[in-house]
Amino acid sequence: xxxxxxxxxxxxxxxxxxxxxxxxxxxxxxxxxxxxxxxxxxxxxxxxxxxxxxxxxxxxxxxxxxxxxxxxxxxxxxxxxxxxxxxxxxxxxxxxxxxxxxxxxxxxxxxxxxxxxxxxxxxxxxxxxxxxxxxxxxxxxxxxxxxxxxxxxxxxxxxxxxxxxxxxxxxxxxxxxxxxxxxxxxx
Numbered sequence: 711x712x713x714x715x716x717x718x719x720x721x722x723x724x725x726x727x728x729x730x731x732x733x734x735x736x737x738x739x740x741x742x743x744x745x746x747x748x749x750x751x752x753x754x755x756x757x758x759x760x761x762x763x764x765x766x767x768x769x770x771x772x773x774x775x776x777x778x779x780x781x782x783x784x785x786x787x788x789x790x791x792x793x794x795x796x797x798x799x800x801x802x803x804x805x806x807x808x809x810x811x812x813x814x815x816x817x818x819x820x821x822x823x824x825x826x827x828x829x830x831x832x833x834x835x836x837x838x839x840x841x842x843x844x845x846x847x848x849x850x851x852x853x854x855x856x857x858x859x860x861x862x863x864x865x866x867x868x869x870x871x872x873x874x875x876x877x878x879x880x881x882x883x884x885x886x887x888x889x890x891x892x893x894x895x896x897x
Contacts, residue, residue, distance in 0.1 A: 716771030753825035780813040818848025833862035846872020
């Protein structure tokens with residue numbers, strides 16, 4: 711696994727071998743970050759199921775002002791922290807080692823808002839749909855923000871999740887990337 715572009719372009723990142731952790735492929739990552747483009751500059755970025763940190767580190771490398779990483783696995787967090795130390799950015803990011811609902815609750819109670827929220831949970835478990843609803847309840851997405859969900863092609867994402875509307879989907883083999891934005895409410 712490597713950083714594709716930005717400040718840390720070409721730097722190799724540690725990862726955990728085996729299928730328990732499923733890092734986003736370079737092809738999907740490159741496409742995703744090309745889509746996000748300039749939105750990354752000075753953004754606040756939440757990597758909710760961070761694993762060893764590849765997506766959040768890529769966001770930081772491309773200009774995100776703040777990246778918050780969360781993962782439930784202590785092993786993943788250990789490798790993530792090692793990756794952050796190698797890049798000398800440990801003191802410039804936030805890391806949580808808890809389940810996604812706890813992380814949303816903590817960040818929501820602290821009134822944190824994010825420009826980009828990346829959700830890449832274990833496939834075929836429904837966590838991403840629940841995360842959308844919880845993030846909506848805490849009003850964690852900035853007004854012009856975007857939620858990106860990486861999921862298996864078999865995971866059918868809803869048109870609406872909480873107060874978020876599906877705006878785009880891109881398919882990469884058996885992987886799908888779904889994009890959500892805030893729905894407009896009358897008022």
